[in-house]
Amino acid sequence: MAESAAPSDAELILAVLQRDDRRAFAVLVERHQSRVRTVLRRLTRGDVALADDLAQETFVLVWRNLRNFRFEARFSTWIYRIAFNAWQSEARKRREVSLELDDDVLADDENSTFEMPDVASRVDLERAMEALSDGERAAIGACYYADLSHEEAAAALGMPLGTVKTHVLRAKAKLRAKLAPKKEKY
Amino acid sequence: MDTKDWMDRLLRDDAARGLPNDGFTRRVLASLPPPRAHRLSWKPALIVGSTMLGSVLAMAFAPAGTSLVQGFIDITHSRVMTSAALTGLATCAALLISALVLAADVD
Numbered sequence: 001m002a003e004s005a006a007p008s009d010a011e012l013i014l015a016v017l018q019r020d021d022r023r024a025f026a027v028l029v030e031r032h033q034s035r036v037r038t039v040l041r042r043l044t045r046g047d048v049a050l051a052d053d054l055a056q057e058t059f060v061l062v063w064r065n066l067r068n069f070r071f072e073a074r075f076s077t078w079i080y081r082i083a084f085n086a087w088q089s090e091a092r093k094r095r096e097v098s099l100e101l102d103d104d105v106l107a108d109d110e111n112s113t114f115e116m117p118d119v120a121s122r123v124d125l126e127r128a129m130e131a132l133s134d135g136e137r138a139a140i141g142a143c144y145y146a147d148l149s150h151e152e153a154a155a156a157l158g159m160p161l162g163t164v165k166t167h168v169l170r171a172k173a174k175l176r177a178k179l180a181p182k183k184e185k186y
Numbered sequence: 187m188d189t190k191d192w193m194d195r196l197l198r199d200d201a202a203r204g205l206p207n208d209g210f211t212r213r214v215l216a217s218l219p220p221p222r223a224h225r226l227s228w229k230p231a232l233i234v235g236s237t238m239l240g241s242v243l244a245m246a247f248a249p250a251g252t253s254l255v256q257g258f259i260d261i262t263h264s265r266v267m268t269s270a271a272l273t274g275l276a277t278c279a280a281l282l283i284s285a286l287v288l289a290a291d292v293d
Contacts, residue, residue: 034205144197
């Protein structure tokens, strides 16, 4: 007999709403925790403890506000929006967070092409991302780690679409500049 | 986004690396608000209680030997002030209260 398919996010959400089903919610957490925690680790410059605290806060807020989810967007997009808000609130408590564009000029090698670097250079990526501005890390986190479109990222982060695109371009140029010399070593 | 770019691939590969759960789900579930046990228990009690109260009141005002069927017959003949008719009206009121309680509980 064929194995039954895993329940969809929508089915699990309905189970939570109708029956207060915590097992269904556990499946939702299990399904999305990895990506949400990874995004928050990048946003918090690799602060694992803080990222996991924010991820936990995010899922508790998801539970409390699940009735407000309207099924108009992907469930994951909705979760990331909550996660970004949690990160921004925390960042504001610690210091002034700025998602605005800074005055940096784009790196000269923005359009240069490199071969795929050695896998070992991936280890340096996390360190390189720490050098990005808040807005750049947020844009990269949304578009690559949360896998949102530019439009979805703009909505989730509460910034104009053009700003998101510029942040992504600048962030990638900075990362290239930082990681390319390391590639030479391999 | 240019997927041919090695930076794109590096970022996507990094994003795709899964994190082990390490008890994260258990910690989230432990921090959720307690289950809604109270809400489930008072609802049927209120419905049954209000219905019983209505029935008791109807029985208290009904003289011995009064028939509920006779009451409804009286009501259809516009004789609403007879003791049997009043018993029927009181029973209907009890049912109406139960229905209102149920309707109020719908989310």
